[in-house]
Amino acid sequence: xxxxxxKIQNLEAYYGDFQALFGINCEVKKGEIIAIIGxxxxxxxxxxxxxxxxxxxxxxxxxxxxxxxxxLRADQVAGLGIAMVPEGRQLFPSLSVxxxxxxxxxxxxxxSWNLEAVFELFPILKERRNVPSTALSGGQQQMVAIGRALxxxxxxxxxxxxxxxxxxxxxxxxxxxxxxxxxxxxxSIIVEQDIAKALxxxxxxxxxxxxxxxxxxxxxxxSREEISNAYFGV
Amino acid sequence: xxxxxxxxxxxxxxxxYALFAAGLSLIFGVMRLVNxxxxxxxxxxxxxxxxxxxxxxxxxxxALLIVVPFMALLGYxxxxxxxxxxxxxxxxxxxxxxxxxxVIIQNGLLEVFTxxxxxxxxxxxxxxxxxxxxxxxxxxLPVLTFAAAVVIIALLQxxxxxxxxxxxxxxxxxxxxxxxxxxLNKSHIFGLAMALSMAVIAIAxxxxxxxxxxxxxxxPARLIFGxxxxxxxxxxxxxxxxxxxxxxxxxxxxxxxxxxxxxxxxGHIAFLVVLAVRPRGLFPRVDG
Ligand SMILES: Nc1ncnc2c1ncn2[C@@H]1O[C@H](COP(=O)(O)OP(=O)(O)OP(=O)(O)O)[C@@H](O)[C@H]1O
Ligand SMILES: [Mg+2]
Numbered sequence: 001x002x003x004x005x006x007k008i009q010n011l012e013a014y015y016g017d018f019q020a021l022f023g024i025n026c027e028v029k030k031g032e033i034i035a036i037i038g039x040x041x042x043x044x045x046x047x048x049x050x051x052x053x054x055x056x057x058x059x060x061x062x063x064x065x066x067x068x069x070x071x072l073r074a075d076q077v078a079g080l081g082i083a084m085v086p087e088g089r090q091l092f093p094s095l096s097v098x099x100x101x102x103x104x105x106x107x108x109x110x111x112s113w114n115l116e117a118v119f120e121l122f123p124i125l126k127e128r129r130n131v132p133s134t135a136l137s138g139g140q141q142q143m144v145a146i147g148r149a150l151x152x153x154x155x156x157x158x159x160x161x162x163x164x165x166x167x168x169x170x171x172x173x174x175x176x177x178x179x180x181x182x183x184x185x186x187x188s189i190i191v192e193q194d195i196a197k198a199l200x201x202x203x204x205x206x207x208x209x210x211x212x213x214x215x216x217x218x219x220x221x222x223s224r225e226e227i228s229n230a231y232f233g234v
Numbered sequence: 235x236x237x238x239x240x241x242x243x244x245x246x247x248x249x250x251y252a253l254f255a256a257g258l259s260l261i262f263g264v265m266r267l268v269n270x271x272x273x274x275x276x277x278x279x280x281x282x283x284x285x286x287x288x289x290x291x292x293x294x295x296x297a298l299l300i301v302v303p304f305m306a307l308l309g310y311x312x313x314x315x316x317x318x319x320x321x322x323x324x325x326x327x328x329x330x331x332x333x334x335x336x337v338i339i340q341n342g343l344l345e346v347f348t349x350x351x352x353x354x355x356x357x358x359x360x361x362x363x364x365x366x367x368x369x370x371x372x373x374x375l376p377v378l379t380f381a382a383a384v385v386i387i388a389l390l391q392x393x394x395x396x397x398x399x400x401x402x403x404x405x406x407x408x409x410x411x412x413x414x415x416x417x418l419n420k421s422h423i424f425g426l427a428m429a430l431s432m433a434v435i436a437i438a439x440x441x442x443x444x445x446x447x448x449x450x451x452x453x454p455a456r457l458i459f460g461x462x463x464x465x466x467x468x469x470x471x472x473x474x475x476x477x478x479x480x481x482x483x484x485x486x487x488x489x490x491x492x493x494x495x496x497x498x499x500x501g502h503i504a505f506l507v508v509l510a511v512r513p514r515g516l517f518p519r520v521d522g
Contacts, residue, residue, distance in 0.1 A: 054411055074414035083415070090412045094404040103405050106398060107417035152417065 005030045005187060006051070006156060007063040011070075013043075013050050013211075020046040022211045028156070033182060034189045035198035035219070038208035039231060044191045045087050047208070048160050051189075052084050053077035064156075078107050083154035087161050087191075089145040091133040098129040100144050104151030111153025112184065118147035121177060139170035146174070150181065157181070157188045163197060175201065195227060209233050236491060239370055244487035246372065248480030249380030250445065253438035254460035255467075255475045256387060257431035263470050264403045264427040265321060267328050271335035273457030275432065278339055279305050279439025280448050281347055283354050294354040294444050302436040309432030313425040321424070336453065343450035354443040379441045383479070386434060387472050393430070394472070403427060462505040468515030477516065481508070 004027035013021040021043050028034050038044050049055040051062055052074055059068035064080055072080075083104070091100050101118055119126035122143040128136060133144055142162055149157055163171040178201055182188045192198035199205060199219050207215040207230040215222070215230030258272050269275075279301055286297040320327040362374040394400035405413040406423045414420055442448060442456065459482060467478030482501050489500020508516060 052415055054415065073419065074411070075417045075419045078415055078417040086412060086415070090409060092405045092408040092412070094408050095401060099401050099404075102398075103401055103413075103416050103418075106402070148416070 002029055003066065004028055005065050008047075008051070009061055009063065011047070011050055011057055011061040013046050013055050013057060015046075020211050021050065024208075024211075024213055026206055026213065026216070028187060028189065030155075030187055031185050032187055032204060033202040035202035035205040036189060036191045036208060037193070037195050037198055037205060037227075037231060038214075040193075041210075042208040043211040044208055045160055046211075048084060048087075048158050048189070048191060051077075051158065052082055078152060079109070081109060081153075081155035082158070083149040083152045083156070084158040085142075085145045085149045085160060085162055087164065089138075089141045091141055091144055091148070093132065093134045095133060096130050097125055097133055097136065097144055100133050101125075101147050101151055104148035107152040109153040113150045113153050115151070118150060121150075121180060122147060139166050139173065142166060142170070142174060146177075146181065155187060157186055158191070159188065160191045161193060162190075163192065163194055171197070195231070207231055237488075240487040240491040241484055242366075242370060242372060243376065244484030245480050246376035246380045246483070247487065248463075248476070248483030249376070249383035250438070250441055250479070251459050251463045251482050252383040252387065252476040252479030253379070253434065253441060254456050255463035255479055256383075256390060256472060257434040257438070258457075258460045259464045259469070259472060259475050260390060260434070261427055261431045262464070264407050265424050266325065266407075267317065267321065268325075268332070269431075270329060270332040270457065271339060271453075272332075272435065272460060273455065274336045274339040274343075274453035275305070275435045276439045276442060276456045277448055277450060277453040278343065279436040280354070280443035281343055281352070281450075282436075283440045283443050284347075284352055287354060294356045294440060295359075297354075298437060298440055301440060302433050305432040305436035305439075306429040309428040309430075309435075310425040312432075313428035314421060317428065318421045318424055340450050340453060347450060349449055349451070351447040351449045352443070353447040354440065356444040360444065375441075375444060379445065382437060382441065383476060386437065387476050390430070390434075391472050399426065459501070462501065465515055466505055466508045468512075468518035470519035471515070471517045474515060474517035481516075 006028040008024055008026040011021055011024040012019065024047060036044050046055065050057050053072050053076065054074045057070040059071040062070040069077055069080065095103065101115055124140060125143055125147060133141065162174060175197065190198050190202055202219055205217065205219050205222065206213055207227065209230065215226060254276060258269060261267050261269060282301045282304065283294060283297045286292060286300050287294055316331065317328060320331045356375060359375055363371040364374060364377065365371055394403060402418050402423050406418060406420050410420050463478035463482050464475055466481050467474030481504055485504035486497045486501040490497035
């Protein structure tokens with residue numbers, strides 16, 4: 001068994017006095033696709049923010065390829081190869097579609113992802129490359145958000161609720177594109193409220209409940225009942 | 235003819251005001267920081283110009299080659315070491331700290347250079363003028379100042395909208411967290427924005443110093459002119475800032491034409507009128 005590339009150890013996270021995560025433990029191996037599920041407010045986004053460095057923690061609480069990164073700034077973490085498609089897309093409104101993508105590439109990591117590759121994955125973005133990102137539909141914005149994260153050629157890509165607020169047909173398009181995205185050995189963590197969707201693409205699942213891991217296991221060996229118990233906290 | 239001349243000189247003066255304003259507009263746009271010490275930094279640059287020209291015997295405009303990089307470096311360090319610590323949800327700390335800086339700079343300059351008015355000489359340039367026919371003359375120096383303003387605003391515009399640095403400025407201004415996720419260190423980006431602002435301040439300071447006499451106390455009035463130009467033109471629009479500067483310069487000169495005591499008053503009135511009619515300025519940025 002290879003060492004995990006991401007190891008989360010007793011992670012606690014706070015917003016001021018409010019504690020959002022209580023001793024999370026989690027390991028991700030290279031090439032794995034991990035699903036993280038949980039009800040509203042369970043702490044999924046908080047966990048993503050802690051991994052990416054937007055929320056600082058103790059150095060050892062987040063370990064990336066064997067080194068402690070919990071106390072690094074988000075831009076330093078990005079440079080190490082962790083990228084995120086944030087909840088709610090959060091494109092830069094003052095930037096055009098192409099500029100949004102290019103800024104993702106500014107991290108300066110080399111790899112197979114570049115502007116052309118993203119345009120090949122989502123051809124509609126090539127057509128609309130010069131419009132402001134605010135002029136796109138929700139689905140197209142999500143494509144930009146995904147492309148922007150890919151442009152940094154990350155080793156680990158986090159997706160925070162990429163289907164949120166999108167029409168089913170769009171969600172299908174994006175999930176259909178996912179194998180191409182994570183295909184070449186990229187490790188990813190997919191946060192979803194739509195459990196079936198998340199499990200359909202992932203190897204292992206963690207369920208969060210009120211800031212704690214209530215269940216973890218192989219997607220194949222876990223039963224629906226266990227999941228719904230862990231999810232709703234029965 | 236006097237009136238035409240007043241307008242012409244006012245337009246050219248507007249170039250100087252645009253130089254006062256551009257740096258102010260830039261850092262407000264990138265980091266929502268209002269630099270109360272902006273005018274005092276202009277005066278500091280003027281004094282630096284004085285030191286450089288007197289000790290090295292350089293022409294005033296050649297002194298720019300030293301004063302501009304110096305001020306830019308000072309700006310970067312100031313941002314990284316002091317101002318970044320004050321930025322946050324609350325807009326009061328940066329106001330207080332830059333106000334403190336303003337007091338420190340004024341008193342520091344007073345201590346070193348005394349309150350005596352100083353002036354940078356620009357040799358033959360000072361009196362040279364271009365005859366425009368019909369009895370109109372445009373001084374070479376005001377024309378140069380105006381040209382510098384146009385070039386600098388075009389350059390800033392180009393940096394903002396055509397370069398990776400400008401993209402980073404806009405991204406950080408839009409959403410600091412997500413920009414950070416994209417590998418942009420906002421402290422560094424803010425430092426670069428302040429460096430750029432201070433480079434423009436340096437140019438403004440030198441042009442101010444060859445145009446009029448200055449002493450350590452004249453900074454706050456330059457800040458006001460800069461503010462007025464920014465607000466008249468519309469926040470976040472650099473070409474608007476140039477037009478704002480021109481409107482301010484022209485109104486001041488028309489006021490002075492009516493009654494020499496009305497120069498500043500006329501400028502402030504023009505500012506208030508624009509604010510009353512178009513609270514967001516004449517050319518507010520369309521996006522966001
Ligand atoms: N900026 C914040 N300040 C204070 N509390 C916060 C903040 N963001 C989140 N919280 C709280 O932290 C807890 C976890 O929130 P988080 O956003 O991580 O949940 P989530 O699992 O991503 O939920 P959702 O499915 O709604 O996105 C919630 O109780 C939430 O109210
Ligand atoms: Mg969330």
